[in-house]
Amino acid sequence: MDERYTELSCEEFSDRLAARESVPGGGGAAALVGALGAALCSMAGSFTVGKPRYASVEDEVRALVDEAEDVRYRLLELVEEDAEGFAPLAAAYAIPRDDPGRAEALERATEAAAMAPLAMVGECCRAVSLLERMGERCSRLLASDVACGALLVRAALGAASVNVYVNTASLADRAQAAAIESACEELVEEYVPRAERLAESVLEDIRGRSR
Template sequence: MAEKLMEKSCIEFADALAAKVSVPGGGGAAAYVGALGVALGSMTANFTTGKKKYAEYEDDIQRILAEGDVIRARLIELVFEDAEAFEPLSKAYGIPKEDPTRGEVLEAATKNALAAPLEMMRQIARAIELLEELDVKGSRMLISDVACGAVMSAAAMRAAALNVFINTKSLLDRDFAAQVEAEADELLAYVPRAKSVADEITDSIRG
C-alpha cells in the first residue's frame, strides 16, 4: 500500500486517512500538508515572476521557485517513506516479549520510524524561510496565499514533531533520543516565524 499512497486522488487519500488502517497516518498527513503549504508559496512566486513591479526580486523569485519545487517533491516522497517505515515497527511490536531479540529489533525500527518525520521538519523549515521571503517579495495579489501557506506549514511542522516525539519517548538509547529531540525543538522555533508571517498578513488584510 505504501508505494501507491501518492498515486491516490485527494478524495482517496482522505478516505485512506479515515480508514481503520495504520498508514497513512499523522506523519503522512503532516508531509502532505507541508507540501501543500510550500506549493502555495510556489504559486505566489509563479504569479510574481516576470512582473515589472517586482523586477528587483526576479533572481530571488527564480531561486524560490527552484527551491520550492525541490522541497515539495521531497515532502511528497516523505509521505511514502513514513508509511514504509511503519511496517517494520509494527512487526517489531508483534514480536513476543520473551523473545531476546525483541528489544534490539524494536529499538532499530523505532529509530528508523522517526527519521521521516524529522526530515519533514527540516524541509518544512526551509519552506517557511521561502514564505518569509515571499511576504516581502511576492505579488501583493497573492499575499493571502502566502499566509495560508504559512498557516499550513506551521501545522505541518507541529504534526511532524509529534511523530518524532512519540518515537523518541520509547527509545532506550536516551542519548540518541535527546539529540533528536534537541534538533526537533530547534526546528519547532520556525512555528512562531510562520505564525508571524500569517499574523502580519492577516492584520494588513483586515486593516
C-alpha cells in the same frame, strides 16, 4: 511498497486516512500538509514572475520557486518514507515477547521511524524561510496565499514533531532519544513563531486595507 499514497486522489487519500489502517497516518498527513504550504509559496512566485512591476526581483523569485519546489517534492517523498518506516516497526512488535532479539529489533525500528518525521520538520523549516522571503518579493495580490502557506507549514511542523516524540518516547537509549528530541525542539521553537508572525503580519495588512 508498490502503492504510492501521493498518487491517490485527494478523496482517496482522505478515505485511507480515515480508515482503520495504520498508514497513511499522522506523519503522512503532516508531510502532505507541509507540501501544500510549500506549493502556495511556488504559486505566489509563479504569478509574480513576468509582471513588469516585479522585474527587479524576478530572478530572486524564480530561485525561490525552484527551492520551494524542491521542498514540496521532498515532503511528498516523506509521505511515502513515513509509511515505509511503519512496516519494520509493526514487524518488530509482532515478534514474540520471549524472543531475545525483540528488544533490539524494536529499538532499531523505533529510531528509524522517527527519522521521516524529523526530516519533515527540517523541510517545513525551509518552507517557512522561503515563504518569508517570497512574502517580501511577490505580488501583493498573492500575500494571502503566502499567509495560508505559512499556516499550513506551521501545522505540519507541529504534527511532524508529535510523530518524532511518539517514537523517541519508546526508545530505551535515552541519550539518543534526547539528542533527537533536542534537534526537533530547537527547530520547532524557532520556526513555529516565525510562521505565525508571517501569517499575522499579512492578516493585519489585509484587514487594515478595509478600515
